[in-house]
Amino acid sequence: MFHQILLQIFQKLNNERTISAAYHVLRGKRSGQTIQDIGLFQLHNYFGLLPKLPRKTFDEAVSTFLQYSWLIMQESGHYSMKKLGLQRADQTSDFLFDGWHYRGNEHVFFARFSLIVQSLSYQSAGVRTFSPISRDTAIQSWVRTFLVEHNYQDGHIQQRLLEECERVLAVLPLSEANKQLVLYRLSGHSLPGWTWQQLASERKETVLDCQLAFIELLHTLLNEVHQTNDYPLLGEVAEGLRVKALLTDSAQQTAHLYEQGYSIEQIVQIRKLKQSTIEDHLVELAMNEPNFSIGPFVSYEEAEKVWQASKHYQTKKLKTLHEVVEGMSYFQLRLVLAKGEV
Amino acid sequence: MELEQTLAKYFGYTTFRPGQKEVIEAIFEEKDVIALLPTGMGKSLCYQLPGYILQKPVLIVSPLLSLMQDQVEELKRFGEKRVVALNSFLTVSEKRYVLHFLEQYRFIFTSPEMLLQQQVQDKLSQMQLGLIVVDEAHCISQWGFDFRPDYLRIGQWFSQVNRPPVLALSATATNKVVNDIRDTLSLDTPFEFLYNVDRPNIHLGRVVFEDKADKVHWILQHVKETAGPGILYMSSRKRAEQYSEALIQAGIRTAAYHAGYGAEDRQFIQQQFIDGELDWIVATNAFGMGINKPDIRQVIHETMPANVENYMQELGRAGRDGQPALAILLYSDGDEELAKFVVTGDLPTAGHVDRYQELLNQQVHPSQMLKNGELSETAFRVLDYWLQQETMEQVKVRLNHLALEKYRAVDKMYKMTQTKDCIRKQLVGYFGQKLLKKPENCCENCGIHYDEINKVRLKEEKKIEMIPWESRLKQLLLGC
Numbered sequence A: 001m002f003h004q005i006l007l008q009i010f011q012k013l014n015n016e017r018t019i020s021a022a023y024h025v026l027r028g029k030r031s032g033q034t035i036q037d038i039g040l041f042q043l044h045n046y047f048g049l050l051p052k053l054p055r056k057t058f059d060e061a062v063s064t065f066l067q068y069s070w071l072i073m074q075e076s077g078h079y080s081m082k083k084l085g086l087q088r089a090d091q092t093s094d095f096l097f098d099g100w101h102y103r104g105n106e107h108v109f110f111a112r113f114s115l116i117v118q119s120l121s122y123q124s125a126g127v128r129t130f131s132p133i134s135r136d137t138a139i140q141s142w143v144r145t146f147l148v149e150h151n152y153q154d155g156h157i158q159q160r161l162l163e164e165c166e167r168v169l170a171v172l173p174l175s176e177a178n179k180q181l182v183l184y185r186l187s188g189h190s191l192p193g194w195t196w197q198q199l200a201s202e203r204k205e206t207v208l209d210c211q212l213a214f215i216e217l218l219h220t221l222l223n224e225v226h227q228t229n230d231y232p233l234l235g236e237v238a239e240g241l242r243v244k245a246l247l248t249d250s251a252q253q254t255a256h257l258y259e260q261g262y263s264i265e266q267i268v269q270i271r272k273l274k275q276s277t278i279e280d281h282l283v284e285l286a287m288n289e290p291n292f293s294i295g296p297f298v299s300y301e302e303a304e305k306v307w308q309a310s311k312h313y314q315t316k317k318l319k320t321l322h323e324v325v326e327g328m329s330y331f332q333l334r335l336v337l338a339k340g341e342v
Numbered sequence B: 001m002e003l004e005q006t007l008a009k010y011f012g013y014t015t016f017r018p019g020q021k022e023v024i025e026a027i028f029e030e031k032d033v034i035a036l037l038p039t040g041m042g043k044s045l046c047y048q049l050p051g052y053i054l055q056k057p058v059l060i061v062s063p064l065l066s067l068m069q070d071q072v073e074e075l076k077r078f079g080e081k082r083v084v085a086l087n088s089f090l091t092v093s094e095k096r097y098v099l100h101f102l103e104q105y106r107f108i109f110t111s112p113e114m115l116l117q118q119q120v121q122d123k124l125s126q127m128q129l130g131l132i133v134v135d136e137a138h139c140i141s142q143w144g145f146d147f148r149p150d151y152l153r154i155g156q157w158f159s160q161v162n163r164p165p166v167l168a169l170s171a172t173a174t175n176k177v178v179n180d181i182r183d184t185l186s187l188d189t190p191f192e193f194l195y196n197v198d199r200p201n202i203h204l205g206r207v208v209f210e211d212k213a214d215k216v217h218w219i220l221q222h223v224k225e226t227a228g229p230g231i232l233y234m235s236s237r238k239r240a241e242q243y244s245e246a247l248i249q250a251g252i253r254t255a256a257y258h259a260g261y262g263a264e265d266r267q268f269i270q271q272q273f274i275d276g277e278l279d280w281i282v283a284t285n286a287f288g289m290g291i292n293k294p295d296i297r298q299v300i301h302e303t304m305p306a307n308v309e310n311y312m313q314e315l316g317r318a319g320r321d322g323q324p325a326l327a328i329l330l331y332s333d334g335d336e337e338l339a340k341f342v343v344t345g346d347l348p349t350a351g352h353v354d355r356y357q358e359l360l361n362q363q364v365h366p367s368q369m370l371k372n373g374e375l376s377e378t379a380f381r382v383l384d385y386w387l388q389q390e391t392m393e394q395v396k397v398r399l400n401h402l403a404l405e406k407y408r409a410v411d412k413m414y415k416m417t418q419t420k421d422c423i424r425k426q427l428v429g430y431f432g433q434k435l436l437k438k439p440e441n442c443c444e445n446c447g448i449h450y451d452e453i454n455k456v457r458l459k460e461e462k463k464i465e466m467i468p469w470e471s472r473l474k475q476l477l478l479g480c
């Protein structure tokens, strides 16, 4: 699964970035460049799937690709995909990740959920003491409040939660094996969970692939829960975990000033940041904010020229576009690309 | 009978375990106490129970964050709400809150590092404490193996404050270490409780190999033929994984355990072991802290541990139920060299001392060494402490001593692998105690009939199979 995901990212990056760009996407790097790449190349789903991915693991996968002649490397760190690699990428399955909207929060969801299930399991068994699976005090106090609010001691919540989980898992378009996988990361009274190692050897795949299947299921489940109002309990457990503000904190501040009517030059002075940084923020805003208009910076005719050139030359490389579309700054080009064709 | 009543009321036990009552009574007589009790023998009850009788907070200084967390959880399980861990995990605002209400807690756990902060000391000096507990007190001793320099500074703090009785707790300590504890904490003619080191129901086997390959073969054969549950201690994470893999291939329900796995995975393995889903754990010395499984029948050391203290602590995890158990120490030529290599691998060297100074000269904070991964955290702590007290030359001499001391400890452990005398007598003697009576099947040298202790492994142990998600969900939530 990891290899397939990586191939898909390389394919989408369209040979226009270094291989490290893919690494930053998977780690969820919150830099202007990575955030822009996400928008330009439509990589939202993959963003921040593996915040702790070791560089070594990534590099090993890349050298496998080189070995298979799926891609070749240039000295600059850029790569180009070979025919074989593109074919392989086309054969990969479509995954249902939604990294952009969860950014690791799926693990918060699961930590809450595991502790709820563990508490209820011990409660059903009539055993009062156990070692909580999550040591995180924030998670513990969240779960305590949740259980108390639902009068867990009268024993009805088990049935309701069971019913919701059965229903939501049944509708998810994922394999039975992956649903089973997630259930074995839970533990309860006399029902220990399974380690990643144990699951990987049972499923005959790598630990990393198991973990990715787990994340994919959680993203899918969270989206289902958020999109409908059909799961009141799970909806509570998932509360506040879908990222609404899609901007980096610093970009948020710039956006705030911009909306108040300050010009770029004024914002530069107020925030004591470089003009290029403020421009980065506006590009980020253009990418994320449907109501943001690039009108004050670029005319419609100019934007259209850029779109046509991009299509004609099959590229989103700024340098190329800068050469072929005359009289436009890099900032303007980036805004147009970020906004996408209307 | 007030003590027994309190015991029953708050903890649900009817009787004390050996040593607990003596220690608690001494505390109520306002005496300082040094108590050496093995883990799993109710060490923490010695301060938990006084917490309910003394109407003042109990301060527990604990060097390991994970251990502290375990103890906090344990008290919470008994229904105690007035318990707090004042440690570096707290956010600034949480810490402010905790400090503000500190006198309202019954049990305050904290780390040596925290205790040295001015605001913490200020707050504590305004409070009336009922008891100060120094857990894992052997960390005080520079002869110990988990030396924590910050503990030395606590000793200095103790001598300044008008303090309540101090209870120093440890699982393993030699006479030398006990002396260090007494001096460093400036304890006032303390009451000392030393449990009997000997565990008569654990039979002490030893097998010597000419060839390392024979050892591998022996382990696989032994585990295949004899019954668990057992722990197989290894010298490295990699080895633990390799052996675990080999045993799984041989159809034995096994898992590897070391600090490299995530917290959930470690808990899953512990629970599988306790619930009887696993027969063997192949572990580094990270396994065992806080695990409570009474029916462990075998503890095997694939190679010698770094010192006799560790060995006793690890083998002591067998047979807590009092039923016969077996500890086997394996030895092949050169194992002591490996052990020496491992123990000093964690020490700072003369080179690190120079480097520390070089960074200081460049106006760089020396902790940069730690960030660069030039040495371990423990090593840096030791280095940092001494270089603030002494000159570079003195520190180099000191580090040399420390390395020699560690070598000497390995040598003493090595003696246990070689002695022709009764191994039990040697081990007990190491801790300054006399062996009063030898049990049947005492040790390798007195003679063991292994077949009288080991049960034959039953072949029908079933591997646990995965069940469909719907059924697992029902089991988890409804218990059926």
Ligand SMILES: [Zn+2]
Residues within 6 Å of the ligand: B421, B422, B423, B424, B425, B438, B442, B443, B444, B445, B446, B447
């Ligand atoms: Zn003997």
